[in-house]
Amino acid sequence: QQQVKQSPQSLIVQKGGISIINCAYENTAFDYFPWYQQFPGKGPALLIAIRPDVSEKKEGRFTISFNKSAKQFSLHIMDSQPGDSATYFCAALGNNKLIFGTGTRLQVFP
Amino acid sequence: KAGVTQTPRYLIKTRGQQVTLSCSPISGHRSVSWYQQTPGQGLQFLFEYFSETQRNKGNFPGRFSGRQFSNSRSEMNVSTLELGDSALYLCASSPRQNTGELFFGEGSRLTVL
Numbered sequence: 001q002q003q004v005k006q007s008p009q010s011l012i013v014q015k016g017g018i019s020i021i022n023c024a025y026e027n028t029a030f031d032y033f034p035w036y037q038q039f040p041g042k043g044p045a046l047l048i049a050i051r052p053d054v055s056e057k058k059e060g061r062f063t064i065s066f067n068k069s070a071k072q073f074s075l076h077i078m079d080s081q082p083g084d085s086a087t088y089f090c091a092a093l094g095n096n097k098l099i100f101g102t103g104t105r106l107q108v109f110p
Numbered sequence: 111k112a113g114v115t116q117t118p119r120y121l122i123k124t125r126g127q128q129v130t131l132s133c134s135p136i137s138g139h140r141s142v143s144w145y146q147q148t149p150g151q152g153l154q155f156l157f158e159y160f161s162e163t164q165r166n167k168g169n170f171p172g173r174f175s176g177r178q179f180s181n182s183r184s185e186m187n188v189s190t191l192e193l194g195d196s197a198l199y200l201c202a203s204s205p206r207q208n209t210g211e212l213f214f215g216e217g218s219r220l221t222v223l
Contacts, residue, residue: 006152046211046212089153103152
C-alpha cells in the first residue's frame with residue numbers, strides 16, 4: 001500500500017500548547033519519514049525527518065516520535081506559537097517515491 | 111542560491127486546452143519532481159526526472175507528461191484539460207534522486223473553466 005494516512009485534518013491550539021499530528025503507513029519498504037511545513041502561497045519546506053532505526057528525533061520545539069511496530073509516526077510541536085500556523089504534511093519515502101499525507105492545517109491562537 | 115522557480119504562477123485555461131508549466135531547479139540540483147496539490151488530496155506525485163530521464167511516474171493519465179532538459183530545467187504538460195485538473199502544481203528539486211529532502215517552488219496555480 002502506497003498510502004500515508006494523516007490526522008487530524010485540522011487542529012486548533014492555544015499559544016504555548018502542544019500540537020500533535022499523527023501519521024500511519026502500511027508499506028514496510030518505506031525507509032525515510034520527513035515532515036514538511038507549508039505556509040499559504042508558498043511551497044512545502046522540509047521541517048524535520050527521521051529514519052526507522054530511531055524512535056525519536058528532536059529539533060528545537062519540533063519532535064518526531066516513531067513506532068516501527070505500529071507503523072505510526074507523529075509530529076509534536078511544543079510551546080506552539082502563532083507563527084507555527086501552517087499546513088503540515090507527513091511523508092514516507094520508499095520504492096523511489098515520496099508519498100505525502102493529506103495534510104493538517106494547524107492554527108495557533110494567541 | 112536562488113530557490114526553485116516556477117512559471118507561470120497563475121493561469122486560467124478552458125476545458126480541452128493544453129498547458130505547459132516550467133520549473134527551474136536550484137543550481138546544481140539534477141533531480142526534478144512534480145506534484146499536484148488539491149484540497150483534501152494533499153500532494154500527489156506526478157513524476158521525477160533525473161539527468162533528462164524520467165525515473166519514476168505516479169498514477170496519472172497519459173495526458174500528463176513532462177521532460178527535463180540538459181540544464182536540469184523541467185517542463186510538464188497537461189493536454190485536453192479537464193475541470194478536475196484545477197490544482198496547484200508544485201515542482202521540487204534535489205541534488206540526487208530517490209530522496210525525501212525536496213526543495214519546492216511556490217507552484218503554478220492552474221484553474222480550468
